[in-house]
Amino acid sequence: MTSFHLAQMNTARLRAPLEDPSMIEFAEGVAVMNALADRSPGFVWRLADETGDGTIAAPADPSRIFTLSVWETPEHLRAYAYQSQHLEYLRRRRDWFLPNGHQAALVLWWLPAGQLPTLRQGISRLGRLQAAGPAPDAFTFREMFPAPELAHRD
């Protein structure tokens, strides 16, 4: 058992409101992908609204959506994100999301097992990644940092 879990936050800007016909497949896929995440090995927690929907819109900009989740290890998140049905949705993301440009869209960080992240925390980590590049407290899959405990032991 590790004493640190991996937190993940993603953000995207929708091309059209979720009710738009062009967004139907995405809107329908959200529930399918949430259900898949919930039963995936290593899944710990995800932010969900009162309907169980894990795709949270920002109050100031309804086209800006976030997902926030916690996983036991990066391998578990990787397996869900890239080695499941979820990959097909990622492949098609430009059908539904505007390009990110230079903006970071995904941030990962370690948090003590049992703690839950907040949206505010995730947005702040995303900002740190954006401003200073990958670091131990805000990183990406392409540039991972080890969990704090492991770093001390080595």
Added chain:
Amino acid sequence: MTEDLRDLDALASLTDQVRRRAYAVVADGTGPVGRDEVAEALGIGRTLAAFHLDKLVAAGLLEVSYARRSGKTGPGAGRPAKLYQVGAAEHAVSVPPRAYLGAAELLAEAIEQAGVEEALYKVAQRHGRRLRKDATVALTEQGYSPAAAGPDRIELRNCPFHRLAEQFPPLICGMNLAMITGLLGDSDGDWTARMDPAPGRCCVTLSKNQSD
């Protein structure tokens, strides 16, 4: 990178023809392969087969695992057999130095930032169309190592773009899907490619079109 003598040593171990064929037998296997299968495939003795296989392990080209092949467990099941499979490490030597992977990483990142994935998929599909011929032959030539998984399904045991795909999964797996779709032809083809990811193989699989 040309100074990486470990890579050169690994590849140099394949200059022996018998050893190269032994490597090919393991690489073509659908799972870990024992020395007996390699000996039989090459028509050589088991001791000689084991010698070459262990040289390939020492060179870092193969990895070893142990498993009981009879399916029996407990006392009387016998010793676990030593099995060989292709190692995860990649080896390349370039003279003069070339770093196409580095260029591909920059291009992939730029495509993601600009959000022009669709342009890559179109190019890949057109490229696949130019390669069109018998599906298995074409996929083999492109390095996908196609293998039948039942009568109606083909899995691709190798991803030719593995390291890039690990870093940019949606983009590169999408490129694979587009290229293979182009290669297979239109609706009149025998096979349909789809995204069907799993560890240890290409994320695209082929399923037979129903003919009725």
